[in-house]
Amino acid sequence: MDKKSFKGYLYLLPSIIIMLAFTVYPLIRAIIMSFLGDYSIINHGYSSIGFENYKNLFADPDFAKSLKNTSIYVICVVPASIFLSLVIAVLINSCKRFKALFQTIYFLPYVTSVIAIGIVWRWMFNSNYGLINYFLGLFGIDPVQWLNLPQYAMPALIIFAIWKSMAFNILIFLAGLQTIPEDIYRAARIDSTPRLRVFTRITVPQLAPMIVYSSVIGMIGAFKVYNEVFSLFQGKAGPANSAITIVYYIYDKFYNSYKYGVAAAGSVVLFLIILALTQIQLRVTGEKKKK
Amino acid sequence: MKLKKFGASVLAMTMAASMMVGCGETAADTTEAPATETPATETPATEAPAAETPATEEAPAAEAKNIEATEITFWHAMNGNLESVLTEITDEFNASNEYGIKVTLVNQGAYGDLQTKLQASAAADALPDLAQAYNNWLTPYIDKAVKLDDFVATDFDNWEDIIPAYRDECSEFGFIHAVPYNKSTYVLFYNKTMFEELGIEVPQTWADVEAAAKTVMDAKNIAFIGYDDLAGVVEASLHQDGADYVDATGALFNDEKGLETCTYLSNLYNNGYARLVGEDGYFSNVISNQNIASYVGSSAGVSYIKAEGWDLGVAPLPGNVKKAANMAGTNIVMFAQDSNKQLAAWEYLKYILSTEAMTKWAVNTGYLPVRQSSYETAEYKAYMDENVCAAACYEQAKDFFFSPTFDASNDIRSTVPSTVEQLVYDKADAQTWLDTIVKAINDQY
Numbered sequence: 001m002d003k004k005s006f007k008g009y010l011y012l013l014p015s016i017i018i019m020l021a022f023t024v025y026p027l028i029r030a031i032i033m034s035f036l037g038d039y040s041i042i043n044h045g046y047s048s049i050g051f052e053n054y055k056n057l058f059a060d061p062d063f064a065k066s067l068k069n070t071s072i073y074v075i076c077v078v079p080a081s082i083f084l085s086l087v088i089a090v091l092i093n094s095c096k097r098f099k100a101l102f103q104t105i106y107f108l109p110y111v112t113s114v115i116a117i118g119i120v121w122r123w124m125f126n127s128n129y130g131l132i133n134y135f136l137g138l139f140g141i142d143p144v145q146w147l148n149l150p151q152y153a154m155p156a157l158i159i160f161a162i163w164k165s166m167a168f169n170i171l172i173f174l175a176g177l178q179t180i181p182e183d184i185y186r187a188a189r190i191d192s193t194p195r196l197r198v199f200t201r202i203t204v205p206q207l208a209p210m211i212v213y214s215s216v217i218g219m220i221g222a223f224k225v226y227n228e229v230f231s232l233f234q235g236k237a238g239p240a241n242s243a244i245t246i247v248y249y250i251y252d253k254f255y256n257s258y259k260y261g262v263a264a265a266g267s268v269v270l271f272l273i274i275l276a277l278t279q280i281q282l283r284v285t286g287e288k289k290k291k
Numbered sequence: 292m293k294l295k296k297f298g299a300s301v302l303a304m305t306m307a308a309s310m311m312v313g314c315g316e317t318a319a320d321t322t323e324a325p326a327t328e329t330p331a332t333e334t335p336a337t338e339a340p341a342a343e344t345p346a347t348e349e350a351p352a353a354e355a356k357n358i359e360a361t362e363i364t365f366w367h368a369m370n371g372n373l374e375s376v377l378t379e380i381t382d383e384f385n386a387s388n389e390y391g392i393k394v395t396l397v398n399q400g401a402y403g404d405l406q407t408k409l410q411a412s413a414a415a416d417a418l419p420d421l422a423q424a425y426n427n428w429l430t431p432y433i434d435k436a437v438k439l440d441d442f443v444a445t446d447f448d449n450w451e452d453i454i455p456a457y458r459d460e461c462s463e464f465g466f467i468h469a470v471p472y473n474k475s476t477y478v479l480f481y482n483k484t485m486f487e488e489l490g491i492e493v494p495q496t497w498a499d500v501e502a503a504a505k506t507v508m509d510a511k512n513i514a515f516i517g518y519d520d521l522a523g524v525v526e527a528s529l530h531q532d533g534a535d536y537v538d539a540t541g542a543l544f545n546d547e548k549g550l551e552t553c554t555y556l557s558n559l560y561n562n563g564y565a566r567l568v569g570e571d572g573y574f575s576n577v578i579s580n581q582n583i584a585s586y587v588g589s590s591a592g593v594s595y596i597k598a599e600g601w602d603l604g605v606a607p608l609p610g611n612v613k614k615a616a617n618m619a620g621t622n623i624v625m626f627a628q629d630s631n632k633q634l635a636a637w638e639y640l641k642y643i644l645s646t647e648a649m650t651k652w653a654v655n656t657g658y659l660p661v662r663q664s665s666y667e668t669a670e671y672k673a674y675m676d677e678n679v680c681a682a683a684c685y686e687q688a689k690d691f692f693f694s695p696t697f698d699a700s701n702d703i704r705s706t707v708p709s710t711v712e713q714l715v716y717d718k719a720d721a722q723t724w725l726d727t728i729v730k731a732i733n734d735q736y
Contacts, residue, residue, distance in 0.1 A: 041414040042432045126570055148569035150716055234572050235403075240712035255407055257702045258431050 027271075033264035041260050053265035062241065063266065066249040069154060073245065074222040076158045077165060082214055084162065085169030090203060092170070093177045103174065110167035118231020121160045122147065125232075147233065150242035157243050161228050165221070169214045176210035177203070212285045216278060223274050226251065246270050358634045360391030363627070365639075366422040367396060368405040369473065374398060376655040384642045392635040394421075402621070418626035420636050423472065425621050426463060426696040427704065437625040439467040442637045448645070452662040456691035461622055463696060469622035470640050471661040473591075473652075476691060477523060477617040478683050480578060480596060481585035483604035485511070491584075494609045497531070497555050504564035507584045514566035516559065517574040519588040521708035523617045525728065527608065528552045530615030530692055539697040542732040545725065553724035555611070560715045567715055589619045593657060593680045605680040607687035614690040620658065659684050702735035 033039050037048035057063050092102045109117060124131045125146035133143040146156040180203065188198050204211070226247035229237055237244035237252075246266060254263035369377050374396075381394050397419065399405040406428045412418045413432035429436060443450050450458065457471035481493065486503075489510050494500045504515035518524040526536045532555075534548035544552065559565035571577045574586035575595035587608060596603055608616045623640060627633045642648055646664040653660040654674045659681070660666050666685060675682045694700065710731040714724050 040431055041410075042435075122570065146570075148567070150713070237709075239567070239569065240716060241709040252705065255410065256705050258410075259702075 030264045030267050033261055034268045036261050039261040039264075046261070053261040054269075056259075056262050057265045057269065060262075062244060063246075063249055065241065066244045066246045069242075069244060070223060070225065070246045072154060073158060073161065073225055074219055077161045077222050078215060078218045080158075081162045081165045081169055081218060082211060085166045085214070086173055086204070086207070086211070088166065089170045089173035089177060090199065093174060103171075106170045107167050109164055110171070114164070114227040115231045117164060118160075118228070121232060122234070125156050125160075148239060150239045153233070153238035153243040157228060157232055157238070160232055161222070161225065164228065165218060169218065172210050172214055173207060176207045180206040208285075212281075216281055219277060219281065220274055223270060223277075356390070356634070358390040358392065358638065359631050361393075361632055361635045363392060363394045363421060363632060363636050363639060364419040365394055365396050365623075366399050366405060366408070366419045368399055368402045368423055368621075370398065370401075373473070373656050373658075376652060380643055380648055380652060381639075383648075384639055388638060388642070390635065390638065392638055394639050420625065420627035420632055421639070422624055422626065423621040424469070424624045426460065426469075427694070427700050429464075429468070429624065430696060430698065430701070433464055433468065435626055436468040437627065437633055439470065439625065439637075442633075443467055446637065447641060449662075449664075452646075452664050453644075454661060454663065454688060454691070456618060456688075456693060457622075457661050460618065460693040463693070469624045470644055472621065472623045472643070473656070473658045474618060474620040474661055475589045475591035475658055476619060476684050476687065477520070477527065477587050477608060478590050478680065478687070479585055479587055479606045479608055480575075480593070481604045481606065482578060482581060482583075482601050484601040485581070485584055486604065493604065493606045496609055497611045500609050501555075501558070501564065503584075504559065504562070508563060511584075513582055513584065514563060515584045516565045517568060517577060517583050517586040518565070519568065519574050519586065519592070520617070521711040522704050524556070524587060525552075525707055525711065526694060527615055527617050527692075528556060528611075531608070531610045531613060533612040536694075537700070537703060537732055538695060539699075541736055542729045545729045549729070550721055550725050553728070554721035557714070557719065557721045557724045561718050561720075567712060590659070590680050590684050591620065591657060603679070605683040607683050607690070610690075614687060615692055616687045616690045618691045618693050653681075657681070659688070699732075699735040703732050706731050706735060 034053055035049055035051070036046035037050065037052040039046040088106060092099060092106065095102060123129070125133075127133060127143050127145045127148060130146070132146070136142075136144065144152055146152045184202050184206070185198065188202060193201075224247050225245050229243055229245055229248050232238075233243060237248050247270070250263045250266040250270070253259040253266065365381070367374075367377060378396060381396055385393050399408050402425075405423065406425075409418065409422055409424060409428060410431065413435055418432075418435060453471065454474075457474060461467055461469045461471055479493070485491075485507070486493070489506050491503045491506055492499070494503050500516060507513065507515045529536050529544050529549065529552050532548050532552045534546070534552060535543040537543060542549075556565075560567075566583065568574055568577065573592065573595065574583065574588055575592050577583045578586055579595075579597040579599075581601060590605075593603075593605070607614065625633065625636050625640070627636050643652070644661065646662060646668065649660050649662055650665040650668045650671050652658060653665060654670060657678075657680065660671060665671055666688075671681075675685060694704075707728065710728055714727055717723075719727065
């Protein structure tokens with residue numbers, strides 16, 4: 001190691017220490033914990049070493065349900081949010097006069113507490129007095145029991161989450177739109193290219209790195225969904241646990257059931273899922289870029 | 292290139308995953324560092340060394356108390372008016388005690404926050420001297436609670452004066468681990484105006500409930516009854532039917548009695564006589580809007596009911612072959628390890644449990660007195676004359692039962708409500724109710 005890079009590492013030291021202490025160490029502890037049966041965080045005792053927690057985990061129908069719900073959530077929320085954000089970002093960008101105003105408005109959800117937003121959405125979803133059912137009523141649709149019936153719990157959660165996650169994506173895309181050279185658009189205008197084609201052939205390809213970034217970050221975030229569930233269903237996981245997610249399950253096992261080992265096993269499974277999917281995502285998008 | 296990218300993504304993932312691991316663990320883990328340096332607690336903890344110490348020092352202390360001035364930390368989850376009453380009583384103690392003991396109240400938010408905080412502190416060996424707690428929170432660290440048997444035996448005015456069910460609850464682990472404090476019970480809140488309008492008497496039995504529910508359904512097309520605590524109603528109904536609920540081995544009601552109870556409950560829901568709370572959160576909101584005729588909930592929740600344009604009535608829970616009512620509310624547990632602090636904390640507990648302070652607490656908060664002598668004071672009697680809720684609670688004080696605590700009890704508490712909800716959505720029959728609930732409970736062992 002030459003002197004120069006030593007200095008570099010020195011600068012990195014504080015963040016490395018913080019990361020080792022608060023990220024790597026807990027991660028290793030969680031992995032170890034997941035292999036200890038009946039582990040107690042109080043006296044660090046355990047009854048067995050092995051896959052007992054994983055067996056319990058996969059035998060638990062609630063965990064299967066949480067896996068299923070989380071997958072549905074990720075599949076619905078991430079693409080929908082990116083698509084809508086992209087459209088809105090382009091619209092905001094093309095609007096000259098009130099750009100700053102709209103930028104602020106669309107960014108508000110990001111800086112507002114999820115719990116506060118959850119209260120507002122709870123009212124909007126209210127079956128009797130809610131805005132959403134009011135609008136549906138204008139089209140002759142009967143009131144939907146959004147938060148009362150298990151079959152509507154996930155749709156309600158997904159709608160809420162798409163809206164919530166758009167703020168960050170819009171910000172990223174707006175920043176990305178600034179970097180697209182004006183010349184390309186000018187050339188397209190000279191050729192009188194239709195607007196839709198400008199969008200699909202110029203804007204989207206130019207924004208590709210941001211879209212990849214948003215989808216990776218969005219997917220990781222979506223797999224960890226917990227706050228949204230908690231705030232929308234007042235601390236529960238929806239009617240009859242119908243909107244239970246993996247992190248909610250882990251939290252519940254850890255803090256309410258004191259099944260520390262099972263909670264750790266759940267978090268390791270989640271870690272592996274996210275790791276695998278992110279790898280696939282990076283490979284696929286990476287290869288595209290090479291072309 | 293590829294390797295670098297892989298490394299980067301692993302790092303990103305690591306951060307992502309550990310953030311969520313952190314979700315479950317931060318509290319425990321950040322505070323865990325100091326815990327590792329006291330490995331000594333690991334082994335002797337099970338023997339509860341703390342319990343022995345006060346015993347020896349306590350006996351002489353009873354005559355000539357030798358308590359050095361000290362500070363006691365008390366973690367609680369009392370908010371709003373409850374907190375100001377607790378503060379007032381505590382300030383009185385701080386000002387009046389002769390030893391210079393100062394009790395510091397620390398508000399830890401809601402019960403859930405307090406539970407989480409206590410658990411993390413137990414892992415870090417940094418528990419407060421005193422804390423409010425439910426028995427089922429304590430299972431992982433019950434051996435850190437100070438055994439109070441000797442204090443009670445040698446230095447308490449009249450333990451027999453404490454309501455028997457509370458005494459049982461506070462000694463369910465085989466020793467006295469707590470003293471009861473902010474106790475409430477489940478009662479039947481009802482819309483008195485609606486009852487009078489429809490000529491309904493307050494239901495005393497399950498049959499009365501069904502009859503009244505039919506009247507309300509026919510006249511108003513709304514549900515008659517709701518239950519804030521779905522695990523609680525299953526347990527209470529079984530007791531009302533003379534059956535048992537669960538013990539450390541499993542569900543105890545897989546029999547005719549259980550089926551009878553399930554028949555009652557499933558009929559209520561399937562006929563629309565009972566409803567789930569759903570988006571309304573708590574039935575106090577539903578009854579406030581007059582969308583239900585009555586509900587069963589904690590007496591401590593009475594202040595959340597807005598009776599505007601109608602009168603609120605409160606009654607003991609209806610029974611079947613007998614009466615049975617859930618108790619709710621926390622007890623105070625002592626974790627102080629230092630013997631001087633234990634003595635000081637006990638002085639405080641004695642003070643707040645004294646008939647006088649307890650009466651003051653009960654009258655100002657709506658919590659139930661934990662001792663008979665408080666019920667009998669002129670002050671509390673006058674309070675009951677004005678307060679329908681307090682009177683109803685007192686009427687059923689003889690019927691209290693508490694939920695037993697064992698390894699699986701937390702899982703059962705969290706599983707039963709969602710199981711019942713699903714049965715209600717499925718409009719399941721009584722046998723399905725019984726089989727499903729029994730299986731859900733037995734799966735937790």
